[in-house]
Amino acid sequence: xxxxxxDFIDKITQLLQKKSLQFTISITFTAVTVVGxxxxxxxxxxxxxxxxxxxxxxxxxxxxxxxxxNLDNYLxxxxxxxxSMYYRVIKNADLSTDNISNDMSxxxxxxxxxxxxxxxxxxxxxxxxxxxxxxxxxxxxxxxxNWFKNAARKIENCHFSTPHVQNLFVDPDNKYRWVVSLSRSxxxxxxxxxxxxxxxxxMNFSGIEQxxxxxxxxxxxxxxxxxxxxxxxxxxxxxxxxxxxxxENNYAAAKYDDGNHxxxxxxxxxxxxxxxxxxxxxxxxxxxxxxxxTSNYQQFRLFTLFFIFFAIFLMIFVNMFLSSRxxxxxxxxxxxVKDLDKGNLNGIDISISGSYEVQHLGKTIRSMVDQLHxxxxxxxxxxxxxxxxxxxxLQSQINPHFLYNTLDSIIWMIxxxxxxxxxxxxxxxxxxxxxxxxxxxxxxxxxxxLEHVRNYLTIxxxxxxxxxxxxxxxxxxxxxxxxxxxxxxxxVENAIYHGMEFMSGDGExxxxxxxxxxxxxxxIIDNGLGMPQEQADALLTEETTKVRGKGSGIGLKNVKxxxxxxxxxxxxxxxxxxxxxxxxxxxxxxxKTLEEADAGKGGTAK
Amino acid sequence: MSKNxxxxxxxxxxxxxxxxxxxxKDQIFEKKNSDPYEISVIWRSKSTESSTTIKQxxxxxxxxxxxxVSFITLSSENNAGEQISLLQREINNGADAIVIAPVNSxxxxxxxxxxxxxxxxxxxxxxxNTIKNLPSISCDNQKLGSALADAILKNGGSRRxxxxxxxxxxxxxxxxxxxxxxxxxxSAGKDIEYWEIPNDSQEAYDTAKGMxxxxxxxxxxxxxxxxxxxxxxxxxxxxxxxxxxxxxxxxGRTNTVVSLLxxxxxxxxxxxxxxxxxxxxxxxxxxxxNKKQDTNQAGINFAIVNHANMYNSDNQRLLFPFVx
Numbered sequence: 001x002x003x004x005x006x007d008f009i010d011k012i013t014q015l016l017q018k019k020s021l022q023f024t025i026s027i028t029f030t031a032v033t034v035v036g037x038x039x040x041x042x043x044x045x046x047x048x049x050x051x052x053x054x055x056x057x058x059x060x061x062x063x064x065x066x067x068x069x070n071l072d073n074y075l076x077x078x079x080x081x082x083x084s085m086y087y088r089v090i091k092n093a094d095l096s097t098d099n100i101s102n103d104m105s106x107x108x109x110x111x112x113x114x115x116x117x118x119x120x121x122x123x124x125x126x127x128x129x130x131x132x133x134x135x136x137x138x139x140x141x142x143x144x145x146n147w148f149k150n151a152a153r154k155i156e157n158c159h160f161s162t163p164h165v166q167n168l169f170v171d172p173d174n175k176y177r178w179v180v181s182l183s184r185s186x187x188x189x190x191x192x193x194x195x196x197x198x199x200x201x202x203m204n205f206s207g208i209e210q211x212x213x214x215x216x217x218x219x220x221x222x223x224x225x226x227x228x229x230x231x232x233x234x235x236x237x238x239x240x241x242x243x244x245x246x247x248e249n250n251y252a253a254a255k256y257d258d259g260n261h262x263x264x265x266x267x268x269x270x271x272x273x274x275x276x277x278x279x280x281x282x283x284x285x286x287x288x289x290x291x292x293x294t295s296n297y298q299q300f301r302l303f304t305l306f307f308i309f310f311a312i313f314l315m316i317f318v319n320m321f322l323s324s325r326x327x328x329x330x331x332x333x334x335x336x337v338k339d340l341d342k343g344n345l346n347g348i349d350i351s352i353s354g355s356y357e358v359q360h361l362g363k364t365i366r367s368m369v370d371q372l373h374x375x376x377x378x379x380x381x382x383x384x385x386x387x388x389x390x391x392x393x394l395q396s397q398i399n400p401h402f403l404y405n406t407l408d409s410i411i412w413m414i415x416x417x418x419x420x421x422x423x424x425x426x427x428x429x430x431x432x433x434x435x436x437x438x439x440x441x442x443x444x445x446x447x448x449x450l451e452h453v454r455n456y457l458t459i460x461x462x463x464x465x466x467x468x469x470x471x472x473x474x475x476x477x478x479x480x481x482x483x484x485x486x487x488x489x490x491x492v493e494n495a496i497y498h499g500m501e502f503m504s505g506d507g508e509x510x511x512x513x514x515x516x517x518x519x520x521x522x523x524i525i526d527n528g529l530g531m532p533q534e535q536a537d538a539l540l541t542e543e544t545t546k547v548r549g550k551g552s553g554i555g556l557k558n559v560k561x562x563x564x565x566x567x568x569x570x571x572x573x574x575x576x577x578x579x580x581x582x583x584x585x586x587x588x589x590x591x592k593t594l595e596e597a598d599a600g601k602g603g604t605a606k
Numbered sequence: 607m608s609k610n611x612x613x614x615x616x617x618x619x620x621x622x623x624x625x626x627x628x629x630x631k632d633q634i635f636e637k638k639n640s641d642p643y644e645i646s647v648i649w650r651s652k653s654t655e656s657s658t659t660i661k662q663x664x665x666x667x668x669x670x671x672x673x674x675v676s677f678i679t680l681s682s683e684n685n686a687g688e689q690i691s692l693l694q695r696e697i698n699n700g701a702d703a704i705v706i707a708p709v710n711s712x713x714x715x716x717x718x719x720x721x722x723x724x725x726x727x728x729x730x731x732x733x734x735n736t737i738k739n740l741p742s743i744s745c746d747n748q749k750l751g752s753a754l755a756d757a758i759l760k761n762g763g764s765r766r767x768x769x770x771x772x773x774x775x776x777x778x779x780x781x782x783x784x785x786x787x788x789x790x791x792x793s794a795g796k797d798i799e800y801w802e803i804p805n806d807s808q809e810a811y812d813t814a815k816g817m818x819x820x821x822x823x824x825x826x827x828x829x830x831x832x833x834x835x836x837x838x839x840x841x842x843x844x845x846x847x848x849x850x851x852x853x854x855x856x857x858g859r860t861n862t863v864v865s866l867l868x869x870x871x872x873x874x875x876x877x878x879x880x881x882x883x884x885x886x887x888x889x890x891x892x893x894x895x896n897k898k899q900d901t902n903q904a905g906i907n908f909a910i911v912n913h914a915n916m917y918n919s920d921n922q923r924l925l926f927p928f929v930x
Binding site for chain 2: 137138139164165167171174175176178205237238239240242243244245302303306309310313317320
């Protein structure tokens with residue numbers, strides 16, 4: 001069982017893990033709400049039902065007790081009247097001499113609201129005294145009446161009859177009244193001898209009716225009164241019962257004990273509260289149809305159900321709203337981070353919204369991305385400067401071949417005593433080295449660079465026995481401008497090796513520095529063999545530009561790369577060539593003074 | 607929340623509101639439900655004395671079925687014209703139903719038929735036989751008549767001269783009683799004479815007195831309470847002078863009739879359960895208003911009561927309804 005529950009919980013957890021945060025929050029909150037509302041609703045409604053059932057039965061009991069109290073009070077009153085009549089009047093009178101009519105009349109007048117008549121009858125049923133009417137109807141059979149018989153049979157008791165029509169006395173108004181008779185046996189003293197008689201007190205039936213009528217027992221609840229045998233004494237719809245139009249369960253109720261009972265009568269469930277009234281043995285019965293109570297429940301149940309659903313509905317929307325408030329910023333953040341994950345480092349905007357925690361998270365990620373940016377920039381710069389240094393170092397290397405050849409030429413000249421030539425060559429070599437070193441600077445003036453080339457060409461021209469001519473021109477304003485050291489010389493070297501070497505006629509190399517707008521150009525033009533343009537383009541892109549193992553070993557590509565490392569990718573080197581026409585290598589640099597270049601790119605170059 | 611969700615929210619909210627109204631319409635429109643039915647009862651005589659018990663039944667039914675009943679008596683006995691105009695007036699006043707004791711069948715047929723088209727009409731005690739499906743509340747008057755006649759034959763012994771007092775003979779219930787009495791008595795081969803008794807109580811008394819003094823009849827049969835009362839009073843007064851000695855039988859009860867019965871001036875009376883009559887007529891009217899199908903009506907019971915058995919428990923309930 002426990003395993004099953006755990007499996008179930010695991011399953012739900014797994015299911016929720018796959019769902020979005022918003023969904024999880026909504027569904028969990030809603031589930032908790034629904035369960036909570038159901039528990040509250042069901043327990044409330046159960047409590048209500050049990051308490052209202054209790055209340056109804058308590059209510060009935062209270063009502064019945066109240067009626068009992070009133071009835072008891074009423075009957076005691078009657079008995080008191082009877083007692084007064086007996087002990088104060090009859091016992092003290094000798095009927096042969098005393099007239100008890102006055103006392104009786106007084107007693108009747110004091111209680112006339114409650115009474116219909118009072119009468120004292122002799123053993124044979126003769127009227128001894130009566131109020132307010134005294135003349136017996138000729139048809140009246142006093143000794144045959146039940147009340148008379150009862151009183152004569154059990155002389156020690158008071159007897160209450162069921163309601164009947166008073167039919168003893170002649171009434172000039174022809175009124176027939178319903179009464180409840182209280183009769184008792186009395187001892188009559190007449191001329192010293194004692195005989196038995198019957199004292200009759202007829203209570204107005206409406207007195208009992210008043211007690212039971214105005215009892216509120218809910219919508220269709222009521223109270224009725226039966227005697228010990230189940231005969232109805234009072235019922236709010238007595239005449240209807242007598243007329244057989246409706247029925248009452250009075251005979252069954254006579255057998256009930258005091259307290260609450262549930263009964264089904266004529267298909268109707270009802271709660272019956274029974275109370276036996278003290279002296280008479282009458283039973284007060286309160287009837288509350290169960291439908292009265294349950295229709296209340298139905299209403300309450302519907303009401304509860306309605307409010308449970310309404311509250312659930314409201315909570316679902318509140319949950320949806322809340323969860324979207326919580327989850328949406330997270331979702332946005334997640335999307336931003338997804339972008340980041342894809343490697344889209346530039347221009348992503350990390351969203352910062354929502355609650356404090358999520359904002360904080362967003363801010364942290366944003367600063368992290370910024371840091372990443374900075375670090376990557378640093379790496380790029382570092383790599384660039386490393387490359388620059390490498391290339392610079394490479395560039396600074398003098399082709400040992402060239403040095404050896406030059407020194408060899410100088411030796412040869414000295415041996416042939418051509419000292420002037422040797423001096424020129426040594427001087428040029430010395431200058432070449434001086435500029436090559438340039439106190440370790442990488443950025444020098446155009447004038448220096450051209451001077452360097454000039455020295456180089458001087459040496460090469462002597463070595464190649466004037467096989468080519470050269471010309472260096474420069475617009476004067478270009479001379480103080482900045483250039484990278486040793487970028488023209490490799491191009492000139494290429495022009496000599498690849499352009500001139502296999503040429504039959506006079507080779508010609510022209511170097512021209514000029515300005516165009518804010519740009520500085522240095523053209524190296526030869527009239528050598530040239531090559532197709534495709535090949536020329538390839539020179540700048542191919543990994544190696546050393547085609548034949550000659551030259552300084554520094555490829556054109558390196559030159560271009562150095563320029564771009566120092567000044568940016570918009571600058572660089574271009575080669576224009578045509579077979580048999582010659583080749584033009586064009587260096588493209590920004591027009592900058594030495595100071596500007598030092599302040600800008602020089603910083604990183606060192 | 608998106609616009610869609612807001613729309614859904616409002617829609618469901620409206621649905622809940624609608625549900626609320628549906629659930630609590632009983633309480634919201636309670637007032638309408640508690641509007642009582644207005645029912646007019648049009649009686650056929652001017653005295654209310656003979657109708658107290660019926661009225662009690664009507665009042666009880668009015669309480670039970672939430673009806674407001676106006677009980678209308680005529681200004682003179684058995685006045686068909688007045689009854690017709692009262693019927694019309696009550697319909698115009700917006701009664702929800704009419705309970706009527708038609709004075710006769712011929713004059714009332716058309717007005718009742720006309721009224722039936724608008725509202726339910728229920729007849730009580732008497733009816734209009736020629737209208738089909740006219741709900742009618744009464745006991746079996748012919749049986750009541752025969753039962754009374756049986757009592758006459760049983761008690762009468764050697765008496766053979768029977769006078770039947772005729773009054774309100776247009777009323778269907780009186781006719782039925784008359785037929786019942788007549789059939790039984792005729793079959794026993796008694797002599798029968800007919801006394802026409804006028805409507806007015808004093809005139810009726812005088813007529814009865816005159817007839818009693820002149821007629822040979824030794825047994826009188828009255829078919830309604832007022833005639834019975836008049837004849838019995840006359841007989842009682844004549845008894846004082848010791849001039850007349852007839853047995854009186856009749857149908858209907860008033861307090862005077864009951865006391866005369868007790869004094870044995872009247873020999874026996876037939877009593878229908880008037881309380882039920884009143885109660886059931888209102889219940890039927892309410893059922894008709896609510897278009898309920900005919901429920902099995904309990905028949906109106908009756909009893910033949912003489913002075914000896916008038917105080918037994920069943921008869922005293924029939925004769926002396928609880929006065930509230």
